[in-house]
Amino acid sequence: MSPNYSLEANFQNRIDNEEKIEPRDWMPDAYRKTLVRQISQHAHSEIVGMLPEGNWISRAPSLRRKLALLAKIQDEAGHGLYLYSAAETLGTSRSEMIDLLHAGKAKYSSIFNYPALSWADMGTIGWLVDGAAIVNQVALTRTSFGPYSRAMVRICKEESFHQRQGFDILYTMSQGTEAQKEMVQDAVNRWWWPSLMMFGPTDKDSPNSAQSVKWKIKRLSNDELRQKFIDMTVPQAAVLGVTLPDPNIKFNEKTGHYDFGEINWEEFYQVIAGNGPCNKERLAARIKAHEAGQWVRDAATAYAEKQQQKKSISVA
């Protein structure tokens, strides 16, 4: 190794050799910053994502469905925990990350700014939103940062279960009454395009992507992931007997993929800018829970300190 072999070159070399980067390893500041941003955004998405589904717990149509929905949302809270922990290994605390979310300075997946209006939405969120998340997360199991990659492996297993559960809700409804079938079609109409937007802007408009791909934080581009999702989902829609709200979806023999219509990027940027149907409500709900819980957290801290003092007195 040459004496002026830089830390940065060595780092890139390790990445190129598919070695995982661990929290104590040297890393460029920008790599650390990108990861904290991405992992915390991912954690926030899990937590905010609990809200649209939480909206249906009290109204789930059967005990079996109610238990499954509760367990699913609980899994999401658990995913939030792993992800906050993974981000904390990079030196940013959970409370700092949460403060940034509440201050509107950290983002979460825009999909959760859409409302969950009927029980079919519980199925559709599972099928499409979790389906899109899985495509993204399976790619992330190979991400270069060790703790993030390991969190993803664990999360993916649970997500595929959620996706099947969502599909099962829709399948059951699609075999039911006319009213249920209409609910399913309506939910799919509303969630289809926002699900495609979950992969982010097209590659030509995604400035962060190139560096992230070089660092192998991102293993596939936004457009590649989106295409994978569409290819996977179109045949499933046929099983459910629903029509996807895009007349341009058509299998392309030449490319071996499904072609699809133009995404409304204006809507995407508006929702990101805070103008989606539920942005205000989602953030307000998180802030309310956090503020209403302040006295509880304070009391828990005070009690723990008292116990600590008692212990040190008895030791002395």
Next chain:
Amino acid sequence: MDANLKDFILMLADNNMILGQRLGEWCGHGPVLEQDIALTNIALDLIGEARTYYQYLAEKEGKAEDDYPMLRSERAFKNVLLVEQPNGHWGQTIVRQFLFDCWHYFHLEAMVESKDATLAAIAEKSIKEARYHLTFSGEWMIRLGDGTEESHEKMQASLNDLMPFFDEMFDPASYEVACINQQISPDLSSIHSKAIAKVQSVVSEATLDLPTDYFARKGGKTGLHSEYLGHILSEMQYLQRAYPGATW
């Protein structure tokens, strides 16, 4: 099925069901992520236990388990008034949970000996969960009671508000008396002694005062509920009532 036994099973089921439904309202809104998860866990256990009782009835009566929670009206519900009380703040939820757990745990402990083999088996399975719930709510009683001045005041006020709903759990309804005579239900006075001893020890460790001068509220066990239950049911039963006969 014997009418007294049926009402007794419904009381057990509805207690768990309605409290589970209430706890479900917290999901996504807890004071800290870990406690959000813990409370959802308890909701899952309680609704799971309710479901086993409804399944027992459904099998005996040739109905579906969901018919019981989803298609009965307010006056047919047999849950105690305590479980339908609103969540309030986290401390109120904890006090409600703790008072319930003190009945639930010791009741299940005795139900393991029930002459009804199915109920005994359900108790055997549920008691491990109930033991954890009691540990959880008891620890939070102490932590918040002996935390800050603010938390102490909040807990004392919640205890004062909810203690009047404690006695109903130990006051046998006529169907319970019949089940006690058949040794299907345990004698409630011995359960009350164990439960109140637990309440006293936790309340004292929490540096709180146990109210004794209160007017005990009852009625839920015989179907005379607060106004809260109607709202709980209108949400819970919405889809089943709006789309009769649909499969979900």
